[in-house]
Amino acid sequence: MHTRKAAALVTAVALVAAGCGSKGEHKASGGGDTLQIGASLSLTGSLAREGGLTKEGYELCRQAVNAKGGVPVGSKKLKLDIKYQDDTSKPDTAAQLVDQFNDKGVKLILGPYGSATTEAAAAVIERNGQVMADSSGADDKIFQKGYRRTFAALSPAHSYAASMVQAINEMAKPKPSTMAFLSADDGFSKTVAESGAEEARRLGFKVVATEYFPSGTSDVSSALTKVKPMKPDVIIGSVHVAEGIAIIKQARELGVRPAGGFAETVAPPTPDFAKSLGADAEGVLGSTQWTDTTTGKDKWIGSAKDYATAFKAAYGGRAPEYHGAEATAACLALVFAVEKAGSTDADKVRDALAGLNEPTFFGPLKFTAQGQNLTKKMQVVQIQKGRPVSVWPKDVAEAPMVWPGTGK
Amino acid sequence: METSTAAAGTGQGEKAPVPRGRRPAWLPWAVGAVAVLACLGLQSQLYSGQERTVTTVFMFVTLAVGWNLIGGFTGYACFGQVGFFGLGAYTTVVLMVHGDLSFWVAWPISAVVAAVFAAAIGLPLLRLKGHYFAVATLGVAEGLRELVTNVPRWTGGGAGITIPSTGAKAPTLWLGNDGFYLLFLGLGAVSALVAALISRGRTGYALRAINQDEDAAAALGINTTWAKTVAFGMSAALTGAAGSAYAFQQVTIYPERLFDVNITVLMVVMVVIGGSGTVSGPILGALGIAVVSEYLRQHFAQWHSFTLGVLIIVAVILLPQGLVNFVRDAVRMRDFSLLSNVRRYRL
Numbered sequence: 183m184h185t186r187k188a189a190a191l192v193t194a195v196a197l198v199a200a201g202c203g204s205k206g207e208h209k210a211s212g213g214g215d216t217l218q219i220g221a222s223l224s225l226t227g228s229l230a231r232e233g234g235l236t237k238e239g240y241e242l243c244r245q246a247v248n249a250k251g252g253v254p255v256g257s258k259k260l261k262l263d264i265k266y267q268d269d270t271s272k273p274d275t276a277a278q279l280v281d282q283f284n285d286k287g288v289k290l291i292l293g294p295y296g297s298a299t300t301e302a303a304a305a306v307i308e309r310n311g312q313v314m315a316d317s318s319g320a321d322d323k324i325f326q327k328g329y330r331r332t333f334a335a336l337s338p339a340h341s342y343a344a345s346m347v348q349a350i351n352e353m354a355k356p357k358p359s360t361m362a363f364l365s366a367d368d369g370f371s372k373t374v375a376e377s378g379a380e381e382a383r384r385l386g387f388k389v390v391a392t393e394y395f396p397s398g399t400s401d402v403s404s405a406l407t408k409v410k411p412m413k414p415d416v417i418i419g420s421v422h423v424a425e426g427i428a429i430i431k432q433a434r435e436l437g438v439r440p441a442g443g444f445a446e447t448v449a450p451p452t453p454d455f456a457k458s459l460g461a462d463a464e465g466v467l468g469s470t471q472w473t474d475t476t477t478g479k480d481k482w483i484g485s486a487k488d489y490a491t492a493f494k495a496a497y498g499g500r501a502p503e504y505h506g507a508e509a510t511a512a513c514l515a516l517v518f519a520v521e522k523a524g525s526t527d528a529d530k531v532r533d534a535l536a537g538l539n540e541p542t543f544f545g546p547l548k549f550t551a552q553g554q555n556l557t558k559k560m561q562v563v564q565i566q567k568g569r570p571v572s573v574w575p576k577d578v579a580e581a582p583m584v585w586p587g588t589g590k
Numbered sequence: 591m592e593t594s595t596a597a598a599g600t601g602q603g604e605k606a607p608v609p610r611g612r613r614p615a616w617l618p619w620a621v622g623a624v625a626v627l628a629c630l631g632l633q634s635q636l637y638s639g640q641e642r643t644v645t646t647v648f649m650f651v652t653l654a655v656g657w658n659l660i661g662g663f664t665g666y667a668c669f670g671q672v673g674f675f676g677l678g679a680y681t682t683v684v685l686m687v688h689g690d691l692s693f694w695v696a697w698p699i700s701a702v703v704a705a706v707f708a709a710a711i712g713l714p715l716l717r718l719k720g721h722y723f724a725v726a727t728l729g730v731a732e733g734l735r736e737l738v739t740n741v742p743r744w745t746g747g748g749a750g751i752t753i754p755s756t757g758a759k760a761p762t763l764w765l766g767n768d769g770f771y772l773l774f775l776g777l778g779a780v781s782a783l784v785a786a787l788i789s790r791g792r793t794g795y796a797l798r799a800i801n802q803d804e805d806a807a808a809a810l811g812i813n814t815t816w817a818k819t820v821a822f823g824m825s826a827a828l829t830g831a832a833g834s835a836y837a838f839q840q841v842t843i844y845p846e847r848l849f850d851v852n853i854t855v856l857m858v859v860m861v862v863i864g865g866s867g868t869v870s871g872p873i874l875g876a877l878g879i880a881v882v883s884e885y886l887r888q889h890f891a892q893w894h895s896f897t898l899g900v901l902i903i904v905a906v907i908l909l910p911q912g913l914v915n916f917v918r919d920a921v922r923m924r925d926f927s928l929l930s931n932v933r934r935y936r937l
Contacts, residue, residue, distance in 0.1 A: 225891050268891045272847060274840055278646065281639030281767070298750065301842055310638075323749075367739065369749035369844075396739060397748050397846075 217253050217260040217526060219516065220283035221292040222303060227271025232505055233295045236317055239509025240264055240292055242496055246482050253517050256524050262517070269294055273302035284310040289528035290516055297321035297370040304332040313532045317512035318505070321370045325552040333535045333553045335512040335544065336471050337560045339370050343378025343420055345469045345560035346445040349574035350416060351385045353583040358415030358442040360388045364405050364429060365420035366397040374447060375420035390414050402428050403436060410438045419446040427458050434462060443587030451504060451563050451570045463565045465587030470561050472507040472544055475578045480542040482514060489543045511544035518547070618786065626779050633771055641767045647880040648774035649832050654860040654872035655781040656828035661858065662866040663794065664821045665801035666716065669724040671829055671857055673731030674704040676848035678830025679837035680738055680745055686753050686761050688744065693762035697834050704830025705823040712822040716815070735849035750844040753837065770839045777835060781828045785869045788824065797821055801867065863905050865912030874913055910935040
């Protein structure tokens, strides 16, 4: 009889569970004097390093805002409180976490690290009526889906390689005539390479090849071998750090020596690049979202130099990279929007973000109808004497571009 | 009342007594039905985001039950199971994006494609045993990933591909968190049903015989090639169906995640912890691991993977035969001590 009784009990529980309760979401979050923001970040997994750098940027924003009393909303000042969850570098988990924040009534979200996770999160943000300030999802694809609730503080993917092409066009003497593009095959890198090649053609350069290799590979020799006989004047890599280092090393081994030199998007601004390659890194161009020469000032952080000082003080003397700066800028975008809206209501904050036009330490924060920041310019850096030096645009350049950038 | 419906099968009109301590035949079916009913009830209690989390648990139930057919019952540890997951997902994406087919048509086709592919590679691969089979299947999954990455015209390659799921161009509109909850619950329930039917049928006995001694099974007249291929095909069909539904749920998919070896590892761990070669073990293993993993991730942002790893190691040391087999042994021998269990199964 025991089994029958047990079965009857479980059935009863199931039926009761089926019959009652209601769905929805929590009405509010945080206390009355707190502005609650959710952040799904890659704290573990393949993007843990970049996720950690992004978290540092968010934390610096929180500390700066709270040190000045908090975000003014109407007559109150709200302290910033950021809840972090680990998306383990997986897009599906990032989407799940944004849904979970929504359950808890957290409507204002700071973006995860990387384009794939941001794309997954943006779809959920739109469905739930949340708002996301995107700090690192640069792929243009995210903003071509008609979403109205995701706003990227950073410059879009299509300007990463295009900015280097423009810099070469303006400053390289003798001016090269041919370019080859090597790119990782992930969505972000492909967008970078395709738009870079388009810009090169527009400016009158001949694009002799666009070759792809698997994202994350340490062997780019087959792409280099294909490009070698075409003798391009410049090789432009749309790469992550490890792939960027591999291109320079393996090009040397294979005797691929472009007359003008190499340019490699985000790899050269990273300290690891010059450290790993030594003299071989000399003269390589790169593009970056931010350096401490960026012009602009805001009331929370101050100037780019002030940001660098605050960052060093907070993180043991370490100089800031663009990852941290773009994260702080995304957080500031939300802070400015809440202040401007005079409310934490997601719809009002969204409208305030859409109309935002604020100068900051990161450059201007102003968004297109699609949510991209096209007002801010990318900067081009060049490794000179072992460190990345800003060379373009001219108004923020620390030094002139050395050309040809073939190093020793 | 403790009699079995098996009595009807005697044709004598008499009720055959059930030995004391043996459960009635209808009980597992009743428990299964009540569990599905309870999950339907649970849905009304969950917030939308929680629904999505539970949906992932149902998906892993399907994956673990699927892996158990080949890895548990048959004893062929397939380390490339995620290949069928990705194959199912990409078949659905290609059919929906390029063929403009409805998800409801693409879904069963994806399961069949995964099954046929498994049967085709199974014929040569299932002749390998032990770690040779494991490594070969691992290679198949990696090969599939490379294939998907290198035909970007069809699959979007490394840049990923998006299924149109809103607006007039969508072959099927996105189902919402409510819809996917029911879809994955249904899939999990069907998987458990398939495992139960196989376990109790001729094929189940054949697979267990193969697991214990394949040569002896063949000598007894079991067509081992056929039985293994059926198990492999069914296992791939369930995994492919889960991959297909997952692709539609995610909308944008990337080969890196769809062929992530971690997914296979999770399936294996869930089956081993729950009880390999049983029907309920993989279900309980999937539930247990998913719930513990989610709890740890929410409460220990940096340390959750490490903590989960430690817990899995402890669980495997204490319960090497899995939870369900441990409980069965413990009830039979009236010995619930974990220490004596460790002694009994020590290497």
